Amino acid sequence: MRCSQWCFLLLVLILEIVASCDWDDCDEGMSLRQLRGQKTSQAAWSFEKPDPELLIWDRIMHSALNSTTGRVNRTIYNGWLKVPLVHDPALMEFEMPPYVCLRVRGLAALKPPAKNGPMLAHCGGPGSGRDCAMTMSAANFDIDGRHAIISDFDLLSIDQRGVNTSSDRYERAGKWGEVPPCPFNLSGRPLSRFPTIYCDEIAKYVEEPRKLMKLLTPIQGNASVEHHWKTYVEPIWRSGKIPYADMAPTNETFVRWYYRLVKLENSLCYETPRYKMRAPNGRVYNAMQFASTVDCAHDIDLLRRAIGADRMSWYGASYGTSVAGVYASIFPEVTHRVVMDGAVNPRPDTEARSGSCANGIQAVWGGIEKDCETSLVRNLSADEVCPAAPRVSSKALHVLKGSNRTEASYLLELMLFTVFHAEALAPLAMACIEQFYSGKEVEGCNKVLPMLSSYRIASNSSNSTKAKKDRFGLAIQSAVMGTDSAGRFDEEEFINWWRRVKDTDPIGSLWAKNWMVAMSTWPAYARPVPPVADAGIEAVIIGNLHDPNTAYENAQLLKRNFPEGYLVTWQGYGHCLTVPQHAMTLLKSYNKSKANNTLPEYTNGVAKYACMSKIL
Ligand SMILES: *[C@@H]1O[C@H](CO)[C@@H](O)[C@H](O)[C@H]1NC(C)=O
Ligand SMILES: *[C@@H]1O[C@H](CO)[C@@H](O)[C@H](O)[C@H]1NC(C)=O
Ligand SMILES: *[C@@H]1O[C@H](CO)[C@@H](O)[C@H](O)[C@H]1NC(C)=O
Ligand SMILES: *[C@@H]1O[C@H](CO)[C@@H](O)[C@H](O)[C@H]1NC(C)=O
Ligand SMILES: *[C@@H]1O[C@H](CO)[C@@H](O)[C@H](O)[C@H]1NC(C)=O
Ligand SMILES: *[C@@H]1O[C@H](CO)[C@@H](O)[C@H](O)[C@H]1NC(C)=O
Numbered sequence: 001m002r003c004s005q006w007c008f009l010l011l012v013l014i015l016e017i018v019a020s021c022d023w024d025d026c027d028e029g030m031s032l033r034q035l036r037g038q039k040t041s042q043a044a045w046s047f048e049k050p051d052p053e054l055l056i057w058d059r060i061m062h063s064a065l066n067s068t069t070g071r072v073n074r075t076i077y078n079g080w081l082k083v084p085l086v087h088d089p090a091l092m093e094f095e096m097p098p099y100v101c102l103r104v105r106g107l108a109a110l111k112p113p114a115k116n117g118p119m120l121a122h123c124g125g126p127g128s129g130r131d132c133a134m135t136m137s138a139a140n141f142d143i144d145g146r147h148a149i150i151s152d153f154d155l156l157s158i159d160q161r162g163v164n165t166s167s168d169r170y171e172r173a174g175k176w177g178e179v180p181p182c183p184f185n186l187s188g189r190p191l192s193r194f195p196t197i198y199c200d201e202i203a204k205y206v207e208e209p210r211k212l213m214k215l216l217t218p219i220q221g222n223a224s225v226e227h228h229w230k231t232y233v234e235p236i237w238r239s240g241k242i243p244y245a246d247m248a249p250t251n252e253t254f255v256r257w258y259y260r261l262v263k264l265e266n267s268l269c270y271e272t273p274r275y276k277m278r279a280p281n282g283r284v285y286n287a288m289q290f291a292s293t294v295d296c297a298h299d300i301d302l303l304r305r306a307i308g309a310d311r312m313s314w315y316g317a318s319y320g321t322s323v324a325g326v327y328a329s330i331f332p333e334v335t336h337r338v339v340m341d342g343a344v345n346p347r348p349d350t351e352a353r354s355g356s357c358a359n360g361i362q363a364v365w366g367g368i369e370k371d372c373e374t375s376l377v378r379n380l381s382a383d384e385v386c387p388a389a390p391r392v393s394s395k396a397l398h399v400l401k402g403s404n405r406t407e408a409s410y411l412l413e414l415m416l417f418t419v420f421h422a423e424a425l426a427p428l429a430m431a432c433i434e435q436f437y438s439g440k441e442v443e444g445c446n447k448v449l450p451m452l453s454s455y456r457i458a459s460n461s462s463n464s465t466k467a468k469k470d471r472f473g474l475a476i477q478s479a480v481m482g483t484d485s486a487g488r489f490d491e492e493e494f495i496n497w498w499r500r501v502k503d504t505d506p507i508g509s510l511w512a513k514n515w516m517v518a519m520s521t522w523p524a525y526a527r528p529v530p531p532v533a534d535a536g537i538e539a540v541i542i543g544n545l546h547d548p549n550t551a552y553e554n555a556q557l558l559k560r561n562f563p564e565g566y567l568v569t570w571q572g573y574g575h576c577l578t579v580p581q582h583a584m585t586l587l588k589s590y591n592k593s594k595a596n597n598t599l600p601e602y603t604n605g606v607a608k609y610a611c612m613s614k615i616l
């Protein structure tokens with residue numbers, strides 16, 4: 001239809017309505033001025049008394065938290081932050097975007113007012129939320145029990161866009177009570193929270209497989225459609241991933257169907273009405289387009305302004321290093337101290353990020369293998385020697401390529417599982433490698449098998465039909481990382497990449513392909529994050545040699561981008577600082593050894609503790 005006279009008139013009318021609102025007279029005028037950085041009385045606001053145009057604390061709790069040297073009383077502020085859906089001053093000149101509410105939490109410094117100002121804690125994901133500072137502060141931020149950090153910083157955390165605000169550990173029925181509604185209004189209507197990001201749209205089609213298959217691929221003939229549905233599509237959809245049974249994760253046909261299914265799920269999800277938001281002038285925005293790391297960094301800077309702080313410090317773990325790094329790059333003049341623990345690849349590129357995910361996982365497996373092999377030549381008692389040594393990798397490969405597909409599937413799943421829980425599971429995984437290789441029972445193996453989904457499916461005819469809210473567990477990762485990264489891979493490019501990675505990083509590829517598919521199939525336009533770098537900020541960057549989530553190389557890349565920064569290398573397993581559950585036990589045993597004038601036994605935990613206490 002051509003734009004006729006009436007349509008033109010309508011356009012003029014809308015423009016006039018918009019123009020007739022002088023922003024500074026509207027009730028939202030204040031926030032707009034603040035957004036443009038024109039507010040001058042910022043210093044008037046504080047953590048306890050924030051700018052009511054931006055942040056309203058609605059629940060203040062006093063809660064005793066365990067620290068390493070006994071319980072401490074914390075004052076915990078909970079509230080809503082008001083943010084524009086689109087952080088774009090250029091857009092603001094012309095029209096007002098929709099506004100949304102984000103739930104935030106602050107732990108007041110033990111000695112107010114906080115000498116060092118606020119510190120934002122982000123625990124990664126994407127998908128972790130506002131309980132990060134609380135979790136961290138219990139022990140991790142206070143490992144020596146001297147309260148240096150919790151005394152002099154106000155700790156802050158935020159529900160990043162898309163996080164499920166109702167799933168918080170503290171604000172729910174039976175604890176502090178349900179989350180109160182957001183108090184902010186826009187044009188007389190209450191503002192809504194940023195919607196929870198989750199994807200399960202294919203569910204609508206599952207009763208009509210034929211219709212679904214049509215959306216997925218052109219297949220000729222009824223028998224063939226039925227076959228593909230039963231063999232590949234339904235098992236993948238029901239388990240939310242490629243099931244391990246029969247080595248399906250190494251089977252290219254399964255991997256292709258996985259790509260197609262996630263792609264369809266992401267496309268349908270992106271168009272869902274629950275993410276559509278209306279601006280005051282009626283224009284409809286898709287919230288899914290605005291959930292990137294840059295959006296998050298701008299939200300957090302509004303939080304800083306709301307509490308009238310000149311500077312903000314950062315503790316970012318895992319993906320939190322991305323948020324911290326992007327913030328420091330966009331807002332260097334207000335960035336104070338920065339710790340980046342478990343550095344995510346700073347390059348906003350799909351292949352770089354998926355590749356480093358595969359590398360990280362493979363490096364953990366490599367470390368476990370090495371430890372197993374060296375146990376043979378160290379002077380250990382027979383029951384301390386790794387059962388799978390020597391030649392662990394050859395034995396594992398023999399099982400994975402062997403004719404017993406059941407055992408191969410168990411081992412494949414167990415190896416990936418072990419990478420994420422190395423300390424607990426490595427000895428059991430080694431027992432299984434030896435048991436499957438030699439055919440003789442090795443102590444420990446049969447204990448770990450029931451934890452595996454492939455074992456449960458094999459020993460139980462019913463498969464997993466558990467209802468899932470986020471079918472593939474990738475929605476918020478897709479929305480954030482997909483928007484952050486350039487370089488989408490279509491199905492053929494993806495398969496070529498997978499074939500290569502499957503050979504170089506066989507265990508890593510199991511998990512890395514999920515990230516690759518999540519990012520590659522995200523339908524929104526990419527808005528890649530800026531180069532994460534600053535010449536002045538003395539960021540502390542922690543790289544882990546054997547971290548399943550982040551490759552060590554990432555930390556080296558980041559250090560180059562922060563020339564004034566410090567690089568700490570953690571040689572053990574897992575994320576360096578994030579060990580809150582260990583801190584108290586470690587401090588106690590350290591104290592004991594010290595009293596005895598002996599050195600503590602050098603374990604993974606003790607090393608982690610030493611690393612931590614050096615940094616904080
Ligand atoms: C704190 O420590 C006490 C005693 O050590 C324990 O009973 C309590 O469960 C702990 N609380 C938390 C939240 O960990
Ligand atoms: C913490 O607060 C509670 C209640 O307000 C009080 O009974 C307790 O003595 C306080 N503990 C400390 C260590 O200040
Ligand atoms: C959000 O969390 C609440 C509480 O755990 C849960 O009932 C709800 O289903 C979750 N919503 C989504 C979309 O996952
Ligand atoms: C929003 O509107 C409600 C109802 O009109 C009002 O009670 C409330 O105070 C308003 N909120 C703010 C922050 O002005
Ligand atoms: C395919 O199945 C549909 C519905 O069961 C049926 O109407 C149609 O005739 C079948 N086509 C072929 C080629 O068998
Ligand atoms: C892939 O899986 C299908 C279905 O289970 C099977 O028929 C096929 O042989 C497998 N391909 C390989 C290479 O294992």
Ligand SMILES: *[C@@H]1O[C@H](CO)[C@@H](O)[C@H](O)[C@H]1NC(C)=O
Pocket residue numbers: 379
């Ligand atoms: C090996 O350990 C045994 C006892 O644990 C000890 O007697 C022996 O001296 C050790 N040998 C070497 C070469 O360290």
Ligand SMILES: *[C@@H]1O[C@H](CO)[C@@H](O)[C@H](O)[C@H]1NC(C)=O
Pocket residue numbers: 404405406407
């Ligand atoms: C394959 O491995 C399973 C589990 O260890 C075992 O129960 C089964 O007998 C093996 N099958 C063959 C043909 O060896």
Ligand SMILES: *[C@@H]1O[C@H](CO)[C@@H](O)[C@H](O)[C@H]1NC(C)=O
Pocket residue numbers: 456459460461462463
């Ligand atoms: C088999 O699966 C059903 C449903 O998932 C479960 O309730 C049951 O406990 C399982 N049985 C065994 C032996 O694992």
Ligand SMILES: *[C@@H]1O[C@H](CO)[C@@H](O)[C@H](O)[C@H]1NC(C)=O
Pocket residue numbers: 234235238462463464465
């Ligand atoms: C999984 O369970 C569903 C429902 O019980 C069933 O329709 C489907 O065929 C099963 N799939 C496999 C691969 O066992």
Ligand SMILES: *[C@@H]1O[C@H](CO)[C@@H](O)[C@H](O)[C@H]1NC(C)=O
Pocket residue numbers: 068069145584587588591
């Ligand atoms: C460890 O020792 C320090 C000083 O020696 C003391 O302040 C602290 O309370 C001790 N911590 C534990 C958990 O025993």
Ligand SMILES: *[C@@H]1O[C@H](CO)[C@@H](O)[C@H](O)[C@H]1NC(C)=O
Pocket residue numbers: 592593596598
């Ligand atoms: C401390 O020394 C005593 C006596 O030498 C010993 O029995 C005890 O096990 C030692 N404790 C620790 C923690 O090393």
